[in-house]
Amino acid sequence: xxxxxxxxxxxxxxxxxxxxxxxxxxxxxxxxxxxxxxxxxxxxxxxxxxxxxxxxxxxxxxxxxxxxxxxxxxxxxxxxxxxxxxxxxxxxxxxxxxxxxxxxxxxxxxxxxxxxxxxxxxxxxxxxxxxxxxxxxxxxxxxxxxxxxxxxxxxxxxxxxxxxxxxxxxxxxxxxxxxxxxxxxxxxxxxxxxxxxxxxxxxxxxxxxxxxxxxxxxxxxxxxxxxxxxxxxxxxxxxxxxxxxxxxxxxxxxxxxxxxxxxxxxxxxxxxxxxxxxxxxxxxxxxxxxxxxxxxxxxxxxxxxxxx
Amino acid sequence: xxxxxxxxxxxxxxxxxxxxxxxxxxxxxxxxxxxxxxxxxxxxxxxxxxxxxxxxxxxxxxxxxxxxxxxxxxxxxxxxxxxxxxxxxxxxxxxxxxxxxxxxxxxxxxxxxxxxxxxxxxxxxxxxxxxxxxxxxxxxxxxxxxxxxxxxxxxxxxxxxxxxxxxxxxxxxxxxxxxxxxxxxxxxxxxxxxxxxxxxxxxxxxxxxxxxxxxxxxxxxxxxxxxxxxxxxxxxxxxxxxxxxxxxxxxxxxxxxxxxxxxxxxxxxxxxxxxxxxxxxxxx
Numbered sequence: 399x400x401x402x403x404x405x406x407x408x409x410x411x412x413x414x415x416x417x418x419x420x421x422x423x424x425x426x427x428x429x430x431x432x433x434x435x436x437x438x439x440x441x442x443x444x445x446x447x448x449x450x451x452x453x454x455x456x457x458x459x460x461x462x463x464x465x466x467x468x469x470x471x472x473x474x475x476x477x478x479x480x481x482x483x484x485x486x487x488x489x490x491x492x493x494x495x496x497x498x499x500x501x502x503x504x505x506x507x508x509x510x511x512x513x514x515x516x517x518x519x520x521x522x523x524x525x526x527x528x529x530x531x532x533x534x535x536x537x538x539x540x541x542x543x544x545x546x547x548x549x550x551x552x553x554x555x556x557x558x559x560x561x562x563x564x565x566x567x568x569x570x571x572x573x574x575x576x577x578x579x580x581x582x583x584x585x586x587x588x589x590x591x592x593x594x595x596x597x598x599x600x601x602x603x604x605x606x607x608x609x610x611x612x613x614x615x616x617x618x619x620x621x622x623x624x625x626x627x628x629x630x631x632x633x634x635x636x637x638x639x640x641x642x643x644x645x646x647x648x649x650x651x652x653x654x655x656x657x658x659x660x661x662x663x664x665x666x667x668x669x670x671x672x673x674x675x676x677x678x679x680x681x682x683x684x685x686x687x688x689x690x691x692x693x694x695x696x697x698x699x700x701x702x703x704x705x706x
Numbered sequence: 707x708x709x710x711x712x713x714x715x716x717x718x719x720x721x722x723x724x725x726x727x728x729x730x731x732x733x734x735x736x737x738x739x740x741x742x743x744x745x746x747x748x749x750x751x752x753x754x755x756x757x758x759x760x761x762x763x764x765x766x767x768x769x770x771x772x773x774x775x776x777x778x779x780x781x782x783x784x785x786x787x788x789x790x791x792x793x794x795x796x797x798x799x800x801x802x803x804x805x806x807x808x809x810x811x812x813x814x815x816x817x818x819x820x821x822x823x824x825x826x827x828x829x830x831x832x833x834x835x836x837x838x839x840x841x842x843x844x845x846x847x848x849x850x851x852x853x854x855x856x857x858x859x860x861x862x863x864x865x866x867x868x869x870x871x872x873x874x875x876x877x878x879x880x881x882x883x884x885x886x887x888x889x890x891x892x893x894x895x896x897x898x899x900x901x902x903x904x905x906x907x908x909x910x911x912x913x914x915x916x917x918x919x920x921x922x923x924x925x926x927x928x929x930x931x932x933x934x935x936x937x938x939x940x941x942x943x944x945x946x947x948x949x950x951x952x953x954x955x956x957x958x959x960x961x962x963x964x965x966x967x968x969x970x971x972x973x974x975x976x977x978x979x980x981x982x983x984x985x986x987x988x989x990x
Contacts, residue, residue, distance in 0.1 A: 421894040422820060425811035428804040429864045430823060433830065436842060436861035441833055443841035454844055502735055505728045518978050519736040522743065525974055525981065527923040529941045530966040533948060534742045537749065537956045543758030545745065551760050581739060582985070589986035609723050638834045641925045645945055659836055666840040667930060679837045687832055 444676045452672035467677035477678065479653050480661035483568055484682075487639060487657055488689075490572035491579065492632045496625065498576070499583025504613060506584075507591050517588070521581035528578065532645035535574050536561060539646075564654035567647040571655050574642050579635070583628050590624035591617060626697030630690045637686050658682045743967065750774070750961035757957045773961040780958065783965060785936065786943040793858045793928075793939060794921040800863035801917045802910060809872020810902060814881070815894070827866050835861075839930050846931060853934045862927060868913055875909040876902070912984035915977055919970055940966045 448467055452460045471477040502520060506513055523531060538545045541557040550557055560566045594617065602612045618625075640659055643649055649656030649664065656664065658678060666675030749757055750773055752766040777783055811817070812824055835842065842861065843852070851857030883905070887897050903910075925941045932942060944966045947959060974981060 416816065418894050419816040422811040422815035422817035425807040425815065425898075426823060429808040429869060432804070432860065432864040433827075433866075436845070437830060437833075437835055437838070437864065438826075440835070440838035440841035440845060443844070444838045447841065454840055498735075502732065505723070505731055510725070510728060510732075516732045516736045517982070518974075519740040520732075521982065521985075522740050522971075522974070525919055525923075526743070526970055527925075527941055527944075527966050529923075529925055529945050530746075530963040531742065533944065533959055533963045534746045536948065537960060538742065538745070540956070543760070543762070543956065545762060548760065548762055577739070580735070585982055585986050634832070634834070638836055640836060644925075644929075645948065662837070663839075672840055675840050679840075683833060683837055690832060 444679050447672055448676040448680050450673060452676065453670055454666070454672045455670040463673065467673040468681075470674060471677055471681065476653050476656075477658075477661060480656050480658045480678075483653075483655060484637065484657040484659075484685075486568060487572060487575070488633055488636045490569075491575045491636045491639075492629060494572075494576045495579035495583050495632060496628050498580045499628070500587050500621070500625075502580065502584040503587035503591055504617060506588060507617075517584070520584055523578045524581040526578075528641040529645055531578065532574065532642045535570070536646060539570055561647050562651055564651055567651060567655040571639070571643055571646055574646060575636065575639060578642075579632065583632070586624060586628060587621060590621045594620050622697060626694060629693045629697055633689050633693065634686055637682060637689075658685075743971075746960045746963055746967070749957055750964045752957050754955050754957055757955070757960075770957065773957050774965070776958050777962045777965060781943055781947060781962075782935075783940070783943065783962070786938050786940045789855075789937055790922060790939040790941070792855060794918060796855070796859045797862045797921045798914060798917040800859065801865040801868050801921075802914050804863055805865050805868025805872050805913065806903065806906065806910065808869045809874075810876050810898060810906075812869065812873040813876035814884075814902075827869060831866055836926055839926075843930050851931075853932055853937055855937070857931045858928060858937070858939075861931075862921065862924070865917065868917065871913055872906070872909060875906060879905065912980055915973065915981055916984050919973065919981070922970060940969075 447460070449462055449464060450460045451463050451466075506517060510516075537543075539547075539560040541547055541559045544557075544560075546560060547557040558566060560570045598616050598620075599612055602616060607615065637657075638659055639657055640663065643655060643657060643660050644663075647655040649660045653661075659682060662675050662678040662682065665671045665678060748764065748766060751769050751771065752763070753768060753770055756763055756767055812820065846852050846857050846861070849857075851860075884897055884901055887901055892900070923941065925945070928939050928942050929945075932938065935943075935946075938946070944962055947962050
């Protein structure tokens with residue numbers, strides 16, 4: 399991120415500039431105040447409550463319990479199960495959505511008749527309301543009458559209840575999430591590839607490099623900052639996956655498709671176990687920060703990452 | 707990591723990707739992406755029997771347009787639309803207004819503590835508010851805002867993404883006209899409303915579209931703030947449809963989904979270019 403260049407100015411102008419700069423406070427006030435009340439305050443409370451026996455639905459006083467909530471996370475297997483499901487979701491969603499998006503963007507790099515129509519169609523799932531499109535998938539994946547089971551039925555095989563058996567429920571959530579994300583990664587990769595000078599490819603062709611070699615030696619290295627950006631945002635997005643899980647599987651069967659965020663939701667909103675929910679939230683937050691830092695380090699190694 | 711390729715592979719690799727191959731993959735991808743929406747539309751017009759039939763039919767044998775009136779009979783979808791519209795318009799207006807102001811301040815004004823506040827914003831990007839929902843609901847309950855429009859709208863107004871987009875826009879925008887106005891004695895406030903804001907119209911338009919779609923599609927936040935059906939939005943009402951009507955009548959469910967998808971689809975159809983530009987403008 400580059401900060402706006404400060405204009406060198408004579409000292410008298412500087413004072414007027416500083417005076418005018420004070421207008422910055424009323425300008426940022428609405429955002430700053432609302433964020434403090436509805437974002438930072440609850441975040442601090444989350445950290446605080448994670449060391450207490452807070453129960454949002456009861457009036458009994460909240461008492462400190464030390465690290466009990468954190469140790470308690472491992473008491474029953476559901477939290478560990480949620481961690482594993484979250485890991486599977488990230489590993490399933492991020493490489494697939496980045497890889498497919500990169501492939502589609504590469505195929506669209508040079509002009510093609512109908513390109514913008516194809517691009518618009520591929521982007522559609524990203525912009526459609528998740529509840530609506532997840533409902534389409536519940537129909538597609540239903541055992542009787544669902545399109546996904548029609549080939550099995552045609553072969554006389556028993557249908558698979560994709561949304562209510564493990565591991566299919568989590569696989570369905572992964573497939574759905576990839577389906578919604580590919581259009582986005584494609585668009586972002588497209589704009590990154592659009593600024594690569596065509597002369598690089600021409601020079602490579604003159605040197606006898608084939609399509610694959612050009613892709614590997616020119617495109618991939620030059621879009622590396624984009625890959626870093628998408629890997630980080632894709633991972634954070636997968637950690638935040640909620641709506642599709644809620645609509646498709648409700649985290650079931652037996653918690654097999656409940657990711658960490660969904661587990662936190664269940665603890666906080668259905669079991670009113672505020673301590674466990676907030677401790678889980680802090681763990682998820684730390685996981686997100688660590689993964690983002692590692693990915694930025696790995697992918698941003700050479701070119702550095704600009705999140706602009 | 708260069709590996710010595712065998713001659714045959716080299717020959718295969720040197721062939722340029724044929725146009726036919728590109729079309730094949732891209733059309734397949736487009737069908738997989740958009741096909742489910744077409745299937746939703748066609749299924750919403752089939753009979754209850756046809757929807758579960760094997761082999762499945764593509765076009766409805768009979769067109770059951772009454773499935774849509776059935777949706778409105780089973781649930782107050784008109785009310786849902788109204789609620790969604792109120793919440794979406796208000797939250798979008800709030801997001802555009804606050805982001806425009808803050809983005810300008812971060813790009814153009816120098817004030818003590820600016821970089822600290824900006825750093826906090828950057829860090830806040832890592833914390834989705836889904837994580838902190840239980841204390842947030844507690845705060846909203848304390849304000850008496852559970853099951854209210856303000857509860858659905860106000861916490862959604864601050865937009866970090868919006869602040870970043872406007873900050874970037876103003877950083878890249880020429881300062882000449884503004885400086886000329888400053889020499890003529892126009893103050894910051896006056897310059898902002900008469901010169902800067904009008905010049906930011908393209909960005910305001912792009913962010914309004916993004917914000918509108920985001921707020922229309924929002925679900926998690928509404929789910930934890932609203933329990934009364936009078937305040938249900940389209941997304942909440944639609945999700946409830948699945949719980950109430952589960953396995954039964956996917957044709958009605960698809961009609962309800964169509965009703966939820968259509969407003970976004972229309973906006974997308976009309977403003978496709980602007981939306982794609984706005985989305986890809988996030989990264990540079």
